[in-house]
Amino acid sequence: MTAPDAMLDTSPSVIPPAPIVHRKDLPPIRLLLGSIRNSLAIWPDYAFDMAFNRNTLFGVESALINDPQGVRYMMATNAANYVRPAMLPRLVRPLIGQGLFLAEGGEWRRQRRQLSPPFTPNHVNILLPHFIAAANDLVRQLEGQPSADLSDAYQMAALNAVLRALFSMPDQEERDRIGGLVRQYVTGPGRPQIFDAFARSETSFGFALGKRRAFQKRWFSAVDAIVAARRSAPHDAGQQDLLDLLIAVRDPETGESIATDEVRDQCATMIFAGYETTARLLFWASYLLTLDHGEQARLRAEVAAFPPERVATLDDLGHWPRLRRVLLETLRLYPPVPILVREPIEDDVIMGEPVRRGVQVYIAPWVLHRHRKHWQHPTAFIPDRFAGQSSPWTSGGAYLPFGAGPRICIGAVFALAEAQIMLATVLQRYTLAIEGKRPVMPVARLTIQPSYAPMFKLEHTPSP
Numbered sequence: 340m341t342a343p344d345a346m347l348d349t350s351p352s353v354i355p356p357a358p359i360v361h362r363k364d365l366p367p368i369r370l371l372l373g374s375i376r377n378s379l380a381i382w383p384d385y386a387f388d389m390a391f392n393r394n395t396l397f398g399v400e401s402a403l404i405n406d407p408q409g410v411r412y413m414m415a416t417n418a419a420n421y422v423r424p425a426m427l428p429r430l431v432r433p434l435i436g437q438g439l440f441l442a443e444g445g446e447w448r449r450q451r452r453q454l455s456p457p458f459t460p461n462h463v464n465i466l467l468p469h470f471i472a473a474a475n476d477l478v479r480q481l482e483g484q485p486s487a488d489l490s491d492a493y494q495m496a497a498l499n500a501v502l503r504a505l506f507s508m509p510d511q512e513e514r515d516r517i518g519g520l521v522r523q524y525v526t527g528p529g530r531p532q533i534f535d536a537f538a539r540s541e542t543s544f545g546f547a548l549g550k551r552r553a554f555q556k557r558w559f560s561a562v563d564a565i566v567a568a569r570r571s572a573p574h575d576a577g578q579q580d581l582l583d584l585l586i587a588v589r590d591p592e593t594g595e596s597i598a599t600d601e602v603r604d605q606c607a608t609m610i611f612a613g614y615e616t617t618a619r620l621l622f623w624a625s626y627l628l629t630l631d632h633g634e635q636a637r638l639r640a641e642v643a644a645f646p647p648e649r650v651a652t653l654d655d656l657g658h659w660p661r662l663r664r665v666l667l668e669t670l671r672l673y674p675p676v677p678i679l680v681r682e683p684i685e686d687d688v689i690m691g692e693p694v695r696r697g698v699q700v701y702i703a704p705w706v707l708h709r710h711r712k713h714w715q716h717p718t719a720f721i722p723d724r725f726a727g728q729s730s731p732w733t734s735g736g737a738y739l740p741f742g743a744g745p746r747i748c749i750g751a752v753f754a755l756a757e758a759q760i761m762l763a764t765v766l767q768r769y770t771l772a773i774e775g776k777r778p779v780m781p782v783a784r785l786t787i788q789p790s791y792a793p794m795f796k797l798e799h800t801p802s803p
């Protein structure tokens with residue numbers, strides 16, 4: 340297969356921090372503990388050359404698919420045979436109910452068919468003013484500070500952006516209340532526990548699920564109230580949001596609209612799937628730009644030539660090709676979702692290798708994005724490797740920050756538009772640098788988080 344960067348002629352100058360690669364496999368106990376603490380720090384050197392690997396750890400069998408052909412087979416050709424393992428709904432169901440992320444089979448097909456129209460570029464256009472408003476809130480909040488914890492600031496900003504895009508919500512108190520509930524869950528009852536790892540079904544160890552159930556009640560009634568208020572007082576013509584689009588959806592095959600409970604679950608799904616992922620992308624892109632001052636200066640010039648306040652449609656984002664490449668390269672080096680897990684329903688064969696029913700099958704964008712057969716200078720930050728490619732995740736190659744196949748992220752256009760506007764707005768005002776020399780290491784939790792939250796120095800850019 341052709342490497343996405345086959346024509347690369349840049350020599351690398353910035354090698355961003357990453358955990359060490361081990362000479363050989365870690366012993367079982369270290370591997371188990373390492374997988375819990377930081378699954379980016381467990382990989383042996385050979386993982387970055389091979390196409391398939393099998394492992395058995397304390398009786399649990401797993402397989403790693405590390406090749407585009409295998410990924411295509413598992414995620415597209417025979418996707419119907421692969422489902423998300425039981426641990427995931429235990430953690431996520433209280434937040435998103437029966438929404439798209441956890442749906443399977445015919446129910447998933449129906450939901451995806453109904454939800455796809457609101458995420459087409461035409462509809463994302465409608466959401467751009469919300470992203471611009473969230474970006475302006477962010478820079479207002481940073482105003483006057485010599486330095487800031489951008490990890491936290493981007494979390495708040497991405498939550499703000501998704502809540503504005505979904506519900507308009509100009510009222511800060513209301514946004515804080517809803518955002519506070521989500522953060523409360525992810526940092527509290529939603530954190531994985533030991534029982535989750537050993538659960539055979541979504542409801543095993545029921546005694547450990549009480550706090551999650553209690554949260555679900557409070558959360559659903561909060562989102563229900565927003566949906567009910569909109570149904571009783573629809574928006575007039577003017578600025579629309581995703582909730583308007585979801586209420587207006589009609590199934591292209593059956594003409595059905597989306598039921599009220601399901602509208603709530605889909606809204607909750609978009610908050611869950613869309614906020615932390617995009618916040619991490621913004622953090623790592625900003626961090627990489629502090630390591631590459633030249634690239635940062637070039638981006639600033641690009642943004643000065645077409646300032647964010649001129650953005651009216653997605654096409655306008657084409658004025659920032661360099662910014663897009665930086666985001667694509669950030670998604671390669673620090674993919675917010677570093678690992679995808681599935682279980683086969685039936686025995687299967689992937690790339691000539693038998694894979695039995697119930698085995699945990701992994702695809703690790705973290706590894707595949709640094710694979711030596713598919714990337715030149717795989718550990719280096721070289722945004723130009725994506726020159727001329729605006730959506731490389733659709734090419735079915737070794738680049739899958741948004742997953743692959745029919746279950747590929749529905750929000751990719753949304754996320755990149757939001758990130759472009761947010762980062763452009765920050766770079767228009769500030770030169771970013773890091774205080775101190777301590778490297779920020781990537782740590783895999785639900786997403787790739789920073790090992791600590793560095794303070795970013797914010798030096799005001801003089802107006803042109």
Ligand code: HEM
Nearest residue numbers: 440609612613616617675676740741742746748749750754
């Ligand atoms: C940089 C930001 C984002 C990244 C890296 C990302 C990544 C991903 C990945 C890897 C998957 C596939 C998971 C799997 O196959 O197990 C996925 C699915 C999904 N994403 Fe995103 N995502 C991002 C932003 C968003 C946004 C902004 C939204 C919505 C507003 C969203 C909504 C979803 C949904 C609903 C799914 C499930 C799709 C299905 O199963 O059919 N994501 N995302």
